[in-house]
Amino acid sequence: MKKLICIVVAMVLLIFPGCSTDKAQETSYTKYSAQFYGTFDTIVQIIGYSQTQEEFTQYAGQIKSRMEELSQLYDIYYEYSGENNLKTINDNAGIQPVPVREEILDLIEFCQDWYGKTDGKVNIALGPVLSIWHKYMERYSADPTGAKLPEIESLMEKLPLCNMEDVIVDREAGTVYLAKEGMSLDVGAVAKGYATQLACQEAYDAGFTSFIVSAGGNVVAADPPLDGVRSGWGIGIQDPFTAEELGGGNSIDVAYVNNTCVVTSGDYQRYYMVGEQRVHHIIDPDTLMPAAYYRGVTVIVPDSGIADLASTTLYTLPYDDSRAMAKQMGWEAMWIFADGTVECTDGMIPLMRDRGGADGLLK
Numbered sequence: 128m129k130k131l132i133c134i135v136v137a138m139v140l141l142i143f144p145g146c147s148t149d150k151a152q153e154t155s156y157t158k159y160s161a162q163f164y165g166t167f168d169t170i171v172q173i174i175g176y177s178q179t180q181e182e183f184t185q186y187a188g189q190i191k192s193r194m195e196e197l198s199q200l201y202d203i204y205y206e207y208s209g210e211n212n213l214k215t216i217n218d219n220a221g222i223q224p225v226p227v228r229e230e231i232l233d234l235i236e237f238c239q240d241w242y243g244k245t246d247g248k249v250n251i252a253l254g255p256v257l258s259i260w261h262k263y264m265e266r267y268s269a270d271p272t273g274a275k276l277p278e279i280e281s282l283m284e285k286l287p288l289c290n291m292e293d294v295i296v297d298r299e300a301g302t303v304y305l306a307k308e309g310m311s312l313d314v315g316a317v318a319k320g321y322a323t324q325l326a327c328q329e330a331y332d333a334g335f336t337s338f339i340v341s342a343g344g345n346v347v348a349a350d351p352p353l354d355g356v357r358s359g360w361g362i363g364i365q366d367p368f369t370a371e372e373l374g375g376g377n378s379i380d381v382a383y384v385n386n387t388c389v390v391t392s393g394d395y396q397r398y399y400m401v402g403e404q405r406v407h408h409i410i411d412p413d414t415l416m417p418a419a420y421y422r423g424v425t426v427i428v429p430d431s432g433i434a435d436l437a438s439t440t441l442y443t444l445p446y447d448d449s450r451a452m453a454k455q456m457g458w459e460a461m462w463i464f465a466d467g468t469v470e471c472t473d474g475m476i477p478l479m480r481d482r483g484g485a486d487g488l489l490k
Contacts, residue, residue: 156337156353159183163191166198167319169343176337176353186335190326194342197322200230201314203254213312217254221308226301234314234321235296235303241317241436242291245452248443249436250412252294254311255285260410267399267406274401282415289412320345320390320435327431344391347431351385359385361480367422367463370395379463381480388431392438393423393463411443418443420464427459427475446470 156176161184164170171194177183199205203213216225238251259277267274293306305312314321319342327340327347339360340347348360362382369376370393382389394407394417411418424442428434437458441449446462450472453460459475469482476483 158352158354159187161187166191166194167201167322167343169319170341171343172341174339175335175349177335186330186333186338189333189335190330190340193326193329194322197230197318197325200228201234201318201322203311203313213314216303216305217311220305220310224295224297224300224302224304227303229301230325231303232296232298232301234318235294235312237321237432238314238317238436239291239294239296241433244456245436245440247291247412248440249316250289250291251312251314251317252289252291252305252310253410253412254313255288255309256282256412256415257313257315257410258311259285260408263406264397264399264408267401268397271400274399274406276401276406276416279415286415316439317432317435319343321432323347324431345431345435346389348385348387359383362389364389364391364425364461365393365395365423367393367395368467379469380461380482381485382425382427382478383480383485384427384478388428388434389425390428390431390434390438391423391425392442393421395422409439409442413443420445420449421462422465423463424449425461425463425475426453427478428456 155178157178158174158176159180160172160174162170162172171191173187173190175183175186177186199207199210200212203217206212206214211225211227213231216227219225235251238249241249259282263277288307288310293310294312295304295306297304323340323342323345324347327349331349336350337353338349346362348362351358352360360383362384363378364380364382365375366377366379392409394405394409398405398407400406407417409418410416421442424438426434426437426441428437437456441453441458441460441462444452449462450460453472459472459478461475462470471479471482478485
């Protein structure tokens, strides 16, 4: 069975239909769409080709059900009756191990593995620090009066509670234990992409093979659209300088891809202003402050969970280090700087409509 590889565009996604029509030409496939809200606090959109409306509805329902289930398991804010989730683990920090489902064990071990590979740039144990930032973000996004940054001393005080070695997974017992009271997990850099990967892979394995799913900008694209015209999907990469305009602004380019993964992290959706300073949500674990190297970073990698953390990792590194990390990991990437300069890895350019002359994969 072929493994589905994914497309994720964090923050903003623009889907370009190119020359397709609603009715697949010279085939029995028709394009259908659906959307729902609530999982991971975002809108999930599904576009796909099926032979019947009933068939599409079945697959869309499968994706919806799985995404809702995973959203509850990975929730750090709310409890759900009869289910231990990440909030349950956080509430029992320093008290006792918590029995959890395999999906949670898998996610945490995935993050522990990538913590090492990224030199600590993706640290799900940083919850105590990120909790402070979340409070400031909510307060001053709603009312910017007197907006300010957290005191660095208050952030530094939390660091002893942010050690990944104190996140203890016991596979045999099926438990997770946070060894110190006051610890908390925050999986915001990876959970949505990781969950989207699981849900879409399962739908693909069940027979839904021509589709694209956008989960708040985390997009999974499967096999080519069955429209009789195109052999791939076009994914718009958001221009951070126009992102706040009515309608979402413009795309800075379009990546024409199929069965691969595109992710963008940027400073233009979740932020507040302190004077002229844009204070966004992507926190550098080394400085405990918002990373300030770029307006946006886009990566192309073969898994949506990795895609989520890859874009965050590259965003929090200075350019030379970021480019070296991309090369080491085999990630294709585009960096957009504050002065409008754009840099790309060599393998990224041929996939781009404007910079590389990609033809949209038209047949």
